[in-house]
Amino acid sequence: MASRSPSALGGPLLAPRLSPAVPTWHPARAEAAPMEFSELIKTATVENVLLSRPGLPAVRGTLCITSHHLLLSSSPRGDLELWLLIRNVDAVEKRVHNLGWYQPPRTGGSLRDTRVSGSSGTITLRCKDLKVLQLEIPGMEECLNIASSIEALSSVDSVMMMYPFFYRPPGLRLQQGWHQSPLERYFQQVASQALLRSSQPLTGPNRRRCREDEKLLGTILDEGERGFIIDTRSAQAAKQARMSGGGTEPKSSYPQWRRLHRALDRGRPLQESFIRLVEACAEQGMDRWLGRLESSRWLSHVKAALSTACLAAQCLDREGCKVLVHGAEGTDATLLVTALAQLILDPSCRSLEGFQGLLEREWIQAGHPFQLRCARSASSHGRGKQEAPIFLLFLDCVWQLSRQFPFSLEFGEQLLLTLFDNAYASSYGTFLCNNEKERSLCKVKESTHSLWAWLNQPEERQKYLNPLYSHNPLVIWPSVEPQSIQLWQGLFLRWIRPSQHLDEAWAEIRRLVEGNNSSTKESAGKRLSLTFPDPTAGTRNGR
Template sequence: MLGRNAENLCHITVSGLLNAVLTHLHPSYLSAPPTGSAGRPFLFYSQVHRTFWSKTDTFAVWAQPLPTMEFAELIKTTKVDHVVLSRPGLPSVKGTLCITSHHLLLSSQPGGNEEQGQIELWLLIRNVDAIEKSVQNLSWYQSARTNGSPPETRLANASGTITLKCKDLKILQLEIPGMEECLNIASSIEALSSVESVMMTYPFFYRPQNMKLEDGWGLHRLEEFYQQIAADVMLRSSQPLVGPNRKRCQKDELLLHAVLAGGDRGFVLETRSAQAAKQARMLGGGTEHRSAYPGWKRFHRPLERGRPLQESFIKLVEACNDPSHSMDRWLSKLEASKWLYHVKEALSTACLVAQCMDREEACVLVHGAEGTDTTLLVTALAQVILDPNCRTLTGFQGLLEREWIQAGHPFCLRCAHSAYSHVRLKHEAPTFLLFLDCVWQLGRQFPLSLEFNEGFLLALFEHSYASPYGTFLCNNEKERKLCEVKEKTHSLWPWLNSKGEEFLNLLYAHNPLVIWPSVEPQSLLLWQGLFLRWVRSSHHLDDAWGEIQKIMKSTQED
């Protein structure tokens, strides 16, 4: 597993919500030097027993104390009256805007008869991806001369508009009276949304009622899957560290040979192109020697990751937010984004893995470079296709735990920014969002086979980018251990499970069979519930689902 540069982490306490009365910070630490891995971690998936076994690396850690600071230093203005909130498809609301250490709140102005204002906006500041500022009603005045000095020119009656573009793709506009207040609010939001320290984020302070810190963290224990490997297995790993000198690892060869004991055959699915794998060899990586791994056949199914995938996401969101396009222009921009192409490639690759296991009865090893992006995408999708347990609400949560969270997908790096950010992107990539989109495609093609609904997938998307829970914090288990995430934050799973029917598919019927999706262009659709939900109203669809729920309930009662 690749190391990363040292990070400064601070632990703070907060008293008061609206006025953000802050105490001093308690210094903590976390740092990890850039290190290399001598081997590669494996995970095995058994189609027969659905069992897993994993092996992880170890790496060095050092500690570095941090200076204290206060959130109050980042908040220049805590409260502004007469702010107008505008949202697409909803009427404007006028009220009082407050900034706390982690939230932006707007309470509508109360009416007569001592009515209290209503909270119209409760936005986690970590959800803000980009801020844009503009000035209205700009006028000037000059002060009188004093002792022969030249007159001073000042702004008068100026107001400003702040546009907040969020990581969950919604866009909010705040019209703020007073230029100084507008700039202070924008500066405060920018500073609070870009705090890098993990332990200064909201999950370390969020304490919901009727929930204990330990709830949920033991729901999906990986140890339950440490069982003896059965006949046909799926493995995932990082790339072998062959290097330009074509080094070999005897333990690695023996391990893969043991998997094929009994004359079985296996396939190595490489998620990089042959050219990319060859170039990686010059940097210390590479692919398996054919002669050293008898019985294993390698083939390449390159999948985009990193910046190309992020740019595809950005282009798609830009197209969805522009209502001026004609139908031809819209379809052209949709195709140019290549997002549905990425969905198609991910699903077809996962189907290929599932076919090797289900129909060829062969073992499959999936890997790319680090084994924490496209590798996880393919193995997780293949299990949803193969395993009916992974299509249940609880089973899908367990799949996310072992194939994404505990497998080391770097959520902190990949989800640092969404589709609106103006900063130079480095490590961002919507790999997890691509996985959720593929699962949505499966649910649309097999509406009775998934126990959870679209709302559940939308909630996972939102919480992967900004969440009051600690489930998607950090980049790997090592960082979560050092930050004491499981001891100091709440798990997302109990909250999701407490929602009852809100996240359940009422049409669900257990399907023990493998589900084979179609990847033809006419079979893959844009996920409108995510990409267009803030652009146009979905009340007609909501009404339709409401009627379906009534019918299902009445049928069950009968």
């Protein structure tokens, strides 16, 4: 008997001194490395290290490696401390410069007695949040040891050894901020509209049937009513899935349901597109950069995701039909479509609290495998089979909605950037593990802090609000025309282009809208749109 495959049970990392996301530190009182980490740290402290970052002044100081952080305290006064969560490191590139003479180890000595006068090394750290850091380290041995230590620490894959299990931010209590049963509350609110999701039916090559599944989908529809099944695979891919035990709903067994195929890339093709886009953004020559942006096809993926979500929303809102969305496992592209469709249709999902509930319901509790999908970002030299930026694609689509409807979302771009950063490397446990079963086994909610608890503190919450927000009870239909889909500069060019003018524009907008004047909001929104022109105009995918 056929059935459906079982779905899974359900910080900004470089900061100045006293950043709330990290504990205070000084080289003399660095966090002690647990025994499990101490053997991975070959050199803990190096003096006279020069840190370089694009567009920012270089900083020279003392570098220290702890179990979870790379720390730099500026010299000589130590008035600036820079932190990097080692989990944020995606790739380590090292280059050694031998500039002097070689002195072999003394008789009876070890290789550690070797001296190379004038030797130094450069380590380039490519981070998961797309920033690039360069460390110039005096001493060849120290350089190699630092690089080796960072590589080893960043590769630790035991969930319970990750930083969220050690982090204790001031003012927060454990188990504070973890959402309780948002699924049940939400489905009580939208009982009149049925947007369903599942994994694929396991019909297999013999076209097996599952009477229980047929009855379940049949009871959702009234007599004479029809529904739509949106399959996020191509018809050919769905057909091929039967050979490995999967498949689609046979028309004869589901006569009231009409199946629509809307192929969305996932897995390796999406990861390769992400990599090519990041490489294109690092390109200096404008002409070549535009061509590489086009060939990355990332904007095509954004367009396809929004188009499919609009289709689901149209079936619900305009046709008044029930909709079932599924692909293969139901934990990737399926969640992308259902989450975006709800954001388009439901104004409550566009509030800050509602958006957090949407993420809990449609991504975290629904079993998106964050640990697998976000294990590596765009710069890793090791290319695994499980990594895919499907959650980043969702955030990009949300940004497109916020740009096209600047008054309709209560939260701003800073929240989306924070979610991206924390999905790949975080001090909080919200995005740990791959499903609810794993989170329960690891006692994530009992042993780590929730990102929502931190973001919802009054002083933090204000940073993520959209000053232009005005409640919009209507459905928001995004344009998916090529000229309407733009590159998310705030993320992909975040560490390449200075954000000073944009920050000043937002500060001015906040000042202008203090009186909550609608005309002021509109003029402020137009002013912001002129701050940064879109560099990809005229090079849209899909033409």
